Amino acid sequence: MDKLMDNRWFIKILALLLAILLYSTVSNKENKLTDINVPSNTTSATIKDIPVNVYYDTENLVVSGIPNTVAITIKGPITHVQSTKALKNFEVYVDLTDAKIGKQKVKLKVKDLSDKLKATINPASVTVNVQEKITKEFKVEAEFNASQVEEGYSAGQPVVEPNKVKITGAKSVIDRIAFVKATLEEKSKLKETITKEARVQVLDKDLNKLDAVVAPETVKVTIPIKNNSKIVPINIIKKGTPQDGITIDSIDLDVKEATIIGPEDILKDTESVRVEVDVSKITENTTLNLPVIISNGITKVTPQMVKATVLVKKQEEKTVSGIPLKIQGLSDSYIAEINDPANQIINLIVNGPSSMVDGLRPEDFNVYIDLSNLDEGSHEVNIQVDGPANVNWKPNKATAKITITKNA
Incomplete structure (x- = not known):
């Protein structure tokens, strides 16, 4: 036995047999464990x-x-x-x-x-749903929010570039297309021409979006913007007649020009706007709030109201007496005799601003009759008066009776 243990080959064979026995034992244990109920993995x-x-077939068909x-x-x-x-x-x-x-x-x-x-x-x-794919060309309409246009400006016809697109989709979808729109999204107020990219939308008659391929997907939209305003002077129009003893010295506005808005052709023909002052109701210096009046077709004016400052002069009336009646225009071949008024004197009833009327004298007036182109005989001619500006007068006689004879 000791000799066998000393043999190297005996030892190797014995080790191999032990290894086989150990493997068999472990394998049997694993098989037994498999047969035991364990949680599922x-x-x-x-x-x-x-x-x-x-x-x-993506080239010829559409699937939905x-x-x-x-x-x-x-x-x-x-x-x-x-x-x-x-x-x-x-x-x-x-x-x-x-x-x-x-x-x-x-x-x-x-x-x-x-x-x-x-x-x-x-x-x-x-x-x-498998359908035939078709491609069709459509015109693109531009769309934008008109309320975005600044007051006093107007938008012209939008321009789309390119103005046509190719739309590809199922035939049933293409047949439903009612609108092809490019909507310009702009938040700020428009007061000058604008060009922007806009996405093309394909819609049916009820404005529902349709599933289709658009080429190109975006287009350029240009919105032309025009200035529809103009600055014009505010004219003062006097209405009525001042009361007796009242003279309107001046009317002054706090704003002398207005901005008007309207169609281009109306603006072209409009040169001014106006305020109307009823002078018949004014008896003293006053300030009035008056509306600015515009002509038909003008849609808006700024300002709508102005202040008018009215200055008045109260009038005084007096009689200037003893003004000689003169003869003018008589030919040297004739002699004229004034029969009426016999004293050849005229009195004037004068009215006007106190500062002017107070100092008036007879020599400030020229009272005369014009006998130009009159022949021999008796005539009744109008009495004429020249005098200072800004005053009114009335002679106590309107006509004079004269006799013209030949100069001997």
Whole structure:
């Protein structure tokens, strides 16, 4: 026995047999453990918002009815479920490569998913509509908020560049197109011409957006803005007649010009606006608030009211007596005799501002009759008066009776 233990080959063979015996023992224990009821190592998880890919003839067909995303529930070993949920390394798709035109129900499928997992897609199937794809050209209409135009300005016809776009989509969608608009979004007030990019919108008759591809997606919209205002003078118009003894010395406005707004052709022909002062009601210095009056067609004036300061002079009346009646224009071939008034004297009733009337004398007036072109005989001619400005007068006689004879 000692000799066998000393043999090297005997030792190696014995070690091999012990190793085989140990492996067999461990293997039997694992098999026995497998037969014991232990908790399951499988689980399930629902992954939401998984995008759906669609395979079809994109050049000639349009497909609708495919949801953008779906939810998928996977079931299998915990490690596989957790890894798949984290990586999302699979694809949900619909295969319409052999689909016919029209409505049809199709199943959603999944690929690139581990064969150790089972998958349930929600929804499992959908109804799709496969239609012929067509492209048609449409004119683009510009649209903007007219209330954004600054007061005193007006917007001209918008210009769109390019003014036509190509729209591609299902024939049923293209047939529903009622409006193709480019809406200019601008928050600030417009008082000068503006050009901006605007996105093209495709709408049906009820202004619902339609699902179609537009080329180009944006266009340039130009809104021409014109100035519709003008500055003009404010004219003063006197209405009525001053009361006896009152003279209107001056009328002065606190604002002498106004800004008017209106159509271009009306502005072109409008040179002024006015205020009206009823002088018949004024008896002393006063300040009036008066409306600025505009002509037809003008839509607005600024300011709408002005202050008018009216200065008056009260009049005085007096009689200037003893003014000689003179003869003018008589030919040297004739002699004229004034029969009436016999004393050849005229009295004037004068009225005007006190400061002027008080100092008036007979020599401040020239009272005469004009006998130019009169022949021999008796005549009745008008008495004429020249005198200072800013005063009024009335002679006590309006006419004179004369006799013209030849000079001997």
